[in-house]
Amino acid sequence: MSAGLDSRWAISWLRAAAEVVADHRIDLSELDRAIGDGDHGENLDRGFSAIVEKLAVETPQTPGAVFKLAAMALMSKVGGAAGPLYGTAFLRAATASGDAAELDPALLAAALTAARDGVVARGKAAAGDKTMVDAWSPAAAAAAAAVAAGDGVVEVLEAAAAAAEAGAVATDPLTARKGRASYLGERSAGHRDPGAASSALILRAAADAANQPAAGRPGGDAA
Amino acid sequence: MKKLINDPKAVVVESVEGFGLAHADLVTVHPDPIFIMRKDAPVAGKVGLVSGGGSGHEPLHAGYVGTGMLDAAVPGAVFTSPTPDQILPATLAVNSGAGVVHIVKNYTGDVLNFEMAAELAQAEGVDVRTVLVNDDVAVEDSLYTAGRRGVGGTVLVEKIAGAAAERGDALDAVAGVGQRVNANVRTMGVALAACTVPHAGVPSFELSDSEIEIGIGIHGEPGRHRIPMENADGITDRLLEPVLADLKLSRGEKVLLFVNGMGGTPLSELYIVFRHAVKVLGEAGLSVERSLVGNYITALEMQGCSISVLHLDDEMTELWDAPVHTAALRWGA
Numbered sequence: 001m002s003a004g005l006d007s008r009w010a011i012s013w014l015r016a017a018a019e020v021v022a023d024h025r026i027d028l029s030e031l032d033r034a035i036g037d038g039d040h041g042e043n044l045d046r047g048f049s050a051i052v053e054k055l056a057v058e059t060p061q062t063p064g065a066v067f068k069l070a071a072m073a074l075m076s077k078v079g080g081a082a083g084p085l086y087g088t089a090f091l092r093a094a095t096a097s098g099d100a101a102e103l104d105p106a107l108l109a110a111a112l113t114a115a116r117d118g119v120v121a122r123g124k125a126a127a128g129d130k131t132m133v134d135a136w137s138p139a140a141a142a143a144a145a146a147v148a149a150g151d152g153v154v155e156v157l158e159a160a161a162a163a164a165e166a167g168a169v170a171t172d173p174l175t176a177r178k179g180r181a182s183y184l185g186e187r188s189a190g191h192r193d194p195g196a197a198s199s200a201l202i203l204r205a206a207a208d209a210a211n212q213p214a215a216g217r218p219g220g221d222a223a
Numbered sequence: 224m225k226k227l228i229n230d231p232k233a234v235v236v237e238s239v240e241g242f243g244l245a246h247a248d249l250v251t252v253h254p255d256p257i258f259i260m261r262k263d264a265p266v267a268g269k270v271g272l273v274s275g276g277g278s279g280h281e282p283l284h285a286g287y288v289g290t291g292m293l294d295a296a297v298p299g300a301v302f303t304s305p306t307p308d309q310i311l312p313a314t315l316a317v318n319s320g321a322g323v324v325h326i327v328k329n330y331t332g333d334v335l336n337f338e339m340a341a342e343l344a345q346a347e348g349v350d351v352r353t354v355l356v357n358d359d360v361a362v363e364d365s366l367y368t369a370g371r372r373g374v375g376g377t378v379l380v381e382k383i384a385g386a387a388a389e390r391g392d393a394l395d396a397v398a399g400v401g402q403r404v405n406a407n408v409r410t411m412g413v414a415l416a417a418c419t420v421p422h423a424g425v426p427s428f429e430l431s432d433s434e435i436e437i438g439i440g441i442h443g444e445p446g447r448h449r450i451p452m453e454n455a456d457g458i459t460d461r462l463l464e465p466v467l468a469d470l471k472l473s474r475g476e477k478v479l480l481f482v483n484g485m486g487g488t489p490l491s492e493l494y495i496v497f498r499h500a501v502k503v504l505g506e507a508g509l510s511v512e513r514s515l516v517g518n519y520i521t522a523l524e525m526q527g528c529s530i531s532v533l534h535l536d537d538e539m540t541e542l543w544d545a546p547v548h549t550a551a552l553r554w555g556a
Contacts, residue, residue, distance in 0.1 A: 037302050043300070179369055183447070
């Protein structure tokens with residue numbers, strides 16, 4: 001089945017992401033305390049809570065419109081580096097999604113790639129700098145590979161989530177070259193990058209939301 | 224954690240509200256999005272100066288809003304940069320038509336949020352220039368990091384660029400003076416004990432009673448290395464050595480010496496540091512022409528200090544001496 005993902009999926013994703021961020025608020029801040037300033041979980045929780053509040057009063061009709069709502073909420077509520085980085089990621093994903101009512105596998109992968117490019121452009125970090133890029137880059141690449149292999153949307157998101165998780169784990173031994181952790185030099189090695197960790201959680205929520213038939217795959221309820 | 228607060232989530236709002244009540248003659252507080260504005264802004268024909276950053280560094284930045292310094296200060300959550308939806312309206316509110324200078328400490332979050340706000344302001348037809356402050360010599364390897372951080376020198380940039388704007392300099396000139404101050408100031412800090420972010424509830428790093436952390440920034444982040452505790456003169460030597468090595472001044476040159484407390488160190492100890500720093504600078508043949516000692520850019524209740532040395536020229540000295548009337552800095556006005 002070549003079902004696409006519509007705005008209901010995008011909304012479920014963001015609600016699921018808000019829950020998972022709230023659940024991991026302390027863990028993320030602990031990671032940040034080790035190599036940053038200890039507020040990543042708190043800041044993201046504030047941003048995703050704002051998304052949920054906005055979704056309670058408006059219901060965007062396309063995935064792109066949902067992403068745009070998320071981008072504006074994150075930019076205005078998160079602060080720190082994570083606000084502009086996540087905000088830019090969702091804004092670029094919104095632009096790539098355009099007015100499409102549904103994201104097919106190719107459009108979905110294009111949106112993830114656009115998000116990754118946005119993070120890279122805003123933060124000027126490269127792969128291996130121990131940042132969010134280390135989760136988003138493998139995720140975008142895995143999504144593109146899944147599309148090339150003829151996979152459907154669920155598989156594309158599964159591949160992206162798994163790659164992001166592996167990418168986050170792979171930041172453990174790295175020495176940070178961007179962001180506040182870079183000031184620690186080699187002392188940043190041995191700790192997971194909090195931004196890569198939160199990115200993996202958020203992309204896993206995207207896959208989980210797509211796995212729930214009620215969450216907005218038109219073909220889902222007939223399967 | 225014992226703190227004089229009501230609710231960790233309300234720290235910034237309640238503190239800014241109190242600040243507005245205490246200094247109603249100087250500032251107005253814009254409630255939502257929150258920023259602090261000079262009472263008579265926008266001042267006709269004057270370039271506007273906007274700074275901001277995470278809260279927890281008080282009196283920076285709200286304490287420097289007023290005549291001869293900032294037109295607006297934009298506070299973020301504690302140790303978290305403010306957001307573009309705060310910085311943009313602050314920028315628009317202080318623009319008299321002469322343009323606005325953003326003074327931004329070189330921390331990734333501050334840089335990204337001010338960059339987005341500057342793009343949005345430009346799109347609304349406001350000319351924005353940015354002065355990036357990066358005076359912290361603790362960051363040795365700026366090629367493989369986010370670069371040197373903006374610390375103590377920020378206060379000096381805000382004072383001197385503020386005086387340039389007040390005397391009527393145009394946008395590029397105000398930004399140029401700010402950049403010149405930044406290029407001529409170097410800072411190094413030390414922590415004797417960490418600070419506790421209210422919503423985190425635990426100290427941002429652990430230091431035993433016998434250790435100090437050299438090369439700290441102002442956000443409770445650890446520094447470059449940890450050494451056993453020493454006496455004040457020894458620590459002062461350690462802080463000044465990389466500052467002077469980086470500034471490379473010749474004998475006979477004039478400097479401003481700024482000993483800044485991190486929030487939890489008594490003024491009496493800061494003067495002990497200042498005393499020895501004057502001696503060290505004198506031995507290097509430098510003349511301390513101007514001084515500033517006190518808690519001006521803090522990290523909550525962190526114990527420790529930073530030492531900044533600014534290489535003065537005649538214009539910077541004149542602008543430093545120019546009248547200023549803010550909550551935290553006042554002379555000649």
